[in-house]
Amino acid sequence: MTEHDLIRELAEKNASKIVMLVADGLGGLPLTAGGSTELETAHTPNLDRLAARGTSGSSIPVLPGITPGSGPGHLGLFGYDPLEFKIGRGALEATGIGFELGPDDVAARGNFCTLDAAGKISDRRAGRIPSEESFAVVEKLQGVKIPGVETFVKPVKEHRFVVVFRGPGLDGRVADTDPQAVGVAPLDPQPAHAAAAKTAAVAQEFVKQARVILKDEQKANGMVLRGFAAKPALPSYEELYGLKAAAIAVYPMYKGLARLVGMTLVGKAQSLGEQIAELKKAWNDYDFFFLHFKYTDSTGEDGAFEQKVKRIEELDAAIPQIEALRPDVLIVTGDHSTPSRLKSHSWHPVPTLLVADTCRPDGLTKFSERDCLRGGFGIFPAKHLMLLAMAHAQRFGKYGA
């Protein structure tokens, strides 16, 4: 029996409310030997008080030693094994810019490049064309018309864009066209699986028309396409857990990830304060709330230890407003660690806290990496967090008689 089948079998409905507050990249490292992490340095009276009430643990996003991107990191938190459920690069890129993929869509990442007179790549990033220039080029590509297929071209940043083909019978298994070198021509889109023959032909037609449209561009007169992918087949929160789920996020990537598991995007918050206001407004309409806080990751990526400490303290200060709604289960966690010291995502376990009246106390009085190692959930795979959420919300029946 798979874990998802077990969840479907046991899931029950009740009036409980679950809040999952994801502080992106929450876990950290000390800057120097014998030092403290960002979370250990931060003054977090509210999180510490919750730690005393709830149960803590250290969650492993994928496997020990494996550093996840945002996609696998969030899939784990949402209860989808990140090694089993994968989001193709094109689908993730489309998701990241807020493009809502449908079941008939195949998305690919595009890079503009510069082609010489012979059609060979002379600059793989089109001279790092500024976004505003690139956006104008993308606009011209709206002129591509392929019979029987709807085509969407969306700018990302600088030389990067996303193309989505929508139509019946499309399949993501098309090979990259990027030769990964200059002095050679972009490859023609080719099927990597027989089922993708039509998609490859559509992509060929797209590239052909684009060449004509872009022929007079100085920098962006060519393109390479990578990471063709259909929308991943993820069971929805409603179908899997019987939860009506709302996502309250600021950035498109996290809104997109939430949409992929069937959450409803709520509000247009641009700050944590606005996110909490949206949470209050939506409180009666949903069972589960995913709140995404970006800045613990971005400060970590910047290597800004003190800024990350401040962002953690900002998060801590918002906790009482969430508590005031009296959620039955309140979870504070991250999708991975982003230690300022490494200026990148890392493999280290993520401090995780769950507060509910049904928690068994584990004797902790502080929320930190070191404390969470000794927490009542131990060191556990992130994909099991939703099992604990459902259990503490008393939304699971008994397994077997």
Added chain:
Amino acid sequence: MTEHDLIRELAEKNASKIVMLVADGLGGLPLTAGGSTELETAHTPNLDRLAARGTSGSSIPVLPGITPGSGPGHLGLFGYDPLEFKIGRGALEATGIGFELGPDDVAARGNFCTLDAAGKISDRRAGRIPSEESFAVVEKLQGVKIPGVETFVKPVKEHRFVVVFRGPGLDGRVADTDPQAVGVAPLDPQPAHAAAAKTAAVAQEFVKQARVILKDEQKANGMVLRGFAAKPALPSYEELYGLKAAAIAVYPMYKGLARLVGMTLVGKAQSLGEQIAELKKAWNDYDFFFLHFKYTDSTGEDGAFEQKVKRIEELDAAIPQIEALRPDVLIVTGDHSTPSRLKSHSWHPVPTLLVADTCRPDGLTKFSERDCLRGGFGIFPAKHLMLLAMAHAQRFGKYGA
């Protein structure tokens, strides 16, 4: 996606050096209630200092409660699930005496036995014939000639030997010929799978010729063959991790296990001091170094608690010389526990320590069974140790975007 596929996808090369120091049978037990284990009794200032710098944990060789032999114990440490990757008994026995198996080889363990006039076994161990007598009998068996097949017969100890058949189309699935009783004749080698028909015929011919050669022996005039096995199909360290790996071991078994995963045997060290000298010499030529220290196991097997304590202290004293090479990742672990109290391998978790600049501190200041239970890696499967080694050496890319 399998763990090995994930490793292959994420593995990157850099200039880092990883040292895995395996103290065989490291874990122990107190001799009396309320006492200390061998490791807890030993004075280990260097290991304790490393514990303060690194991250510790308790590794489970196979599964909780399962006591491994040397083969599964080391496979786990090397990152090969010991339940998925198996080394047949014949192949392990050949490996243990330093016989390097090739892809066309099938090995079996042989026991000399005594047959009565009717050809029935009267002594299953040939009167526990002394090794020197047995070696002379093995020498006579070099006279066996089987067309199209090369035959190797190698002594092990007392009545035990190894036979290896080398030739095209051989297969290890041949049934044991040991009836496990006296008063009955040895069984004829029979294929346990259709693909092993040729191998069984070869083994039958071997036994037939051996009967003639040994007919005048007083004790060792017969034999039984067990554990037929081909060389196990293990991906190499180079292919799996992209690591150029060196093995610095004293005993044939551990050299053989390292060879099976594609490590290069370095030097002919006969002591820990010589092993470290070899490590220094080979330092620039490899990425990964497996150092095997046997005596924590052999003293445990002998039930020599105090001797095991001394051997642990000997190992501790050698640590600064390894540190002086400035490995990026230094691991100290064991392939299983061998408590002096039990005089045998055991299932207890193994104290494990990893030191790297990328370690998250776990607050420990001592290396011991009790401390490792509270370490930052928690209680984890030994097969995940190499994931942690690769991560802390920053040899893994990010999984997903």
